[in-house]
Structures are given as C-alpha cells and as structure tokens.
Amino acid sequence: MQPDNSLDNSHLYRFLSENGVFNVGPYGFPTMQSMCSSSSSSYHNYPLEGSIITDMTPQDRALAALKNHKEAEKRRRERINSHLDKLRSLLPCNSKTDKASLLAKVVQRVRELKQQTSEIPGLETFPSETDEITVLSGECSSDGQLIFKASLCCEDRSDLLPDLIEILKSLHLKTLRAEMVALGGRIKNVLVVAAEKDHSTESVNFLQTALKSLLERSNSSDRFKRRRVLDHKLIMQ
Amino acid sequence: MQPDNSLDNSHLYRFLSENGVFNVGPYGFPTMQSMCSSSSSSYHNYPLEGSIITDMTPQDRALAALKNHKEAEKRRRERINSHLDKLRSLLPCNSKTDKASLLAKVVQRVRELKQQTSEIPGLETFPSETDEITVLSGECSSDGQLIFKASLCCEDRSDLLPDLIEILKSLHLKTLRAEMVALGGRIKNVLVVAAEKDHSTESVNFLQTALKSLLERSNSSDRFKRRRVLDHKLIMQ
DNA sequence: GTCCACACGTGACCC
C-alpha cells in the first residue's frame, strides 16, 4: 500500500499511460510489470523498430533505463542469493535458516579455518635434533575463547601421545588441530588449542610447564640412550 | 541518499506528530524512541498513558506499524552487512569488494575447509599393523580441481617422506594438507591432494600405483625385519 | 551518459 509512491514519477507515469505505454496497476498507479511488457501489449508511437533508440523521446529513454536498472538489480540479487544458497548447502543448517544467522555461521566457520591453518612462524616443519617447546599465545576468538599454538619436539616414545592427551584433558583445553611428524626417532607435535578466555593466561602457563615436565620425564626414562640435548629451548611470547 | 523519501508519507507523519503519537513513552512501541528525536518537542493530545494505544486511530496504528517495520528492516540490513564486513576482514580481499564476489570467495573458502577437514570413512586415526593404501576420489571443486584423499600406512622408515614428496611432485599434485602419525615403528600418512580436473582420473590411478610401489620398495628394503604383512590392502572408490 | 553496486522503504508472507 504505497498510496503516494506514484507521486514521485507521476508526471512520467501520466505521460506514459496517456500514450498507452503501460497499463494501470491495482493501486491506481502503473506496475512495473505492465511497463515492462509494454512492447508486447501496447502500441508504439514510433513504429520503426530499427530506429527506436534514436527516435526515442526522453521519456522513453528514461523508462527503458528504468527497466534496465530493475532487471540488473534483479540479476544482482539472484547472484548474491545463489551464493547464499551454496553456503546454506555447505554448512550444517537447513534451507530455511536466516540470511543473518547463516552468515553468522559462515563467519564462525571461516574464523576456524583461519586459526587452524595459519602458519606458525619460526617453527620448522620437521622434528629438529634439539628438544624444543614452543607456546605462542594467539588471538582472542570472538566466542570467548583464546586460540593458541603449542609445539613440542622431542625424542619419539610410544607413550608420549597418551601423556600429551592427558595433559590437554586435565587443563580443559580443546584441541582444534593436532599434527605429528615423526622422523628418525624424533617426533614433532604441533597443537592448535582453544582455552576459555577467563583462564587463558593460566592455561598457557600450565600447558607450558606440563610440556616441560613431560619432556623431562621423557629424557629421564630414556637415559640409557645418548641424550641428544641436555636442555630444551623454551619460547614464550 | 534519498532526501525526498520522507515526502512519501509526509502528510501522515505530520498528522502523527501533531497528535503526539511519537513520544508515547513506556507504553508505546519500542521503535518509537528513534522517532522521538524528530518530535521531542511535541505535546500529547492524550494525557492518559494507559489508553494511548486504544485511542490510536487506525491511521495512527498503521503508520506506527509502518515506522516499526521500516526500522526493523534497517536493523536486519545492518545485521547482515555487519556479518559481511566481518567476512571481508577475514578473507584476503580489500574492503571495497562486491557483496557477490565476497560471497563467492567465502563459498570457495568454506568448500576448502569442508574438503580438507572432512573425515575419511573407514580409516583409523593411528597407524595399523597392516600395510594399507587408501585412495578416495573426492568431489570436484568449483575451480577446475579434483580434491581427493590418500592414506598410506606402512613401516616407518626415514626416507619414506622424501619418496612420497617426490611422487606427489612428479604427478603434479598439489598437497593441500598432510598429516603424519608415527607410532611404534609404524607410520600413517593422510594426504589431501588436488589434481587438475583434466587429468584427475589418471592422477588418482598414478598415485595409487606409485604408493603401491613405494610400499613394496619399503618392504623389500626392510626384509631383514619380520614382515608384518605380506600384502597390503588396496581400497579404491 | 551509461553501467554498477548499494541502501532504502515497502508489500507480501509466515509464524
């Protein structure tokens, strides 16, 4: 019910309806549909098809532009919505979720991807000969979590992984991503971990000391082997 | 923007502000607050706060609803656009990229995430005692690539990784993600690989045979060890 | 002056 909308272009509409360019719509002002279908349902004042553009009056040109505009805008909307539909099918949500909620989920998802796949600066890909613990405190996530990365490089032993898992569990840390590369009896673990923001700094410190003790335990139990390093590097940012 | 838009309902707005419909306070509609800014100096014709709603004429109610509607729609737009801005800051693109192009990038990104983190059915997380090659042909990516997953579980040996890298390089396969878990002398490699769509099926087959020969080479060089398995499983979907 | 992308107000529709 837009009783006054037609006033905006009333002069144009009046002219066009008087010239039979379009039909009058249900509200007493022309619908765009009737305007767009003018070529098929109404007669032309300018019968020469080949010179329509040059013969067009300013009103005709304006209306043609309007029609163009309307259709372009429709195409734009369809483009955007098709992408949104793709996202809907990609994410775990039904086809009736809000645009806004959908985009919120997408933001969350992309944030996860960014956090979990971002490079860890200063770290080598393969296990080094020296024992090494690295804890990099990362950025704060929007959902009340602190994401940080920890790396542990040490002698490979079979019960290292269970110990590591136990540590993470006891500190209530959620492991977003864990990668292990074992090479020549050495192992390198890279962890992407999420901590509650309330205890983030404590969690980081606790994890660091826990990894340190894990490393020392590992070295003491392997004392029959030649120790590759006596001390480990410790990096904290 | 649209400086004359307010003219559309100007007579109704004038009517309402003259009748003190704006500024109705605690019993009015919550969205009325924003209307108060333009009519804070208006007086009330209806001093009884509790009867304002019932005293409203149909025109009042209709226009109040319209105003409500308009503002709710604006909030909705802002919510959606704020999410789009977040995505803009998250993705590698400047702040002036199209909505549609932005969403296209987002779709691409989420697809990658989905492909690279999806579970590989039927695979164990840790290296098994039996040698095993798995090649799962995945879905076609939108950008002319076929993403598929390969898993190799075998005896751990130091030159396995260089060999594996050489294979991937020679087949012109792009490794999107590689995870290695070594445990008790056994190693499990899980690869997420992208192939050009033109040679996707050949690439998958080549990779499979290459992994097979890699496994056989590994077994023959380790023949002084007790062979855990004589043959390997081969899964192709 | 013609596209292009955007924000806006509005009608339609659904809980």
Added chain:
DNA sequence: TGGGTCACGTGTGGA
C-alpha cells in the same frame, strides 16, 4: 494479531 524475513523497485553516487 504483531514481529520477523524476504523480494522488489527505486534513488543515488561512483567509475
């Protein structure tokens, strides 16, 4: 009913 979302046509400003 009201509160919410959606698609639409339109005005506007930037290449």
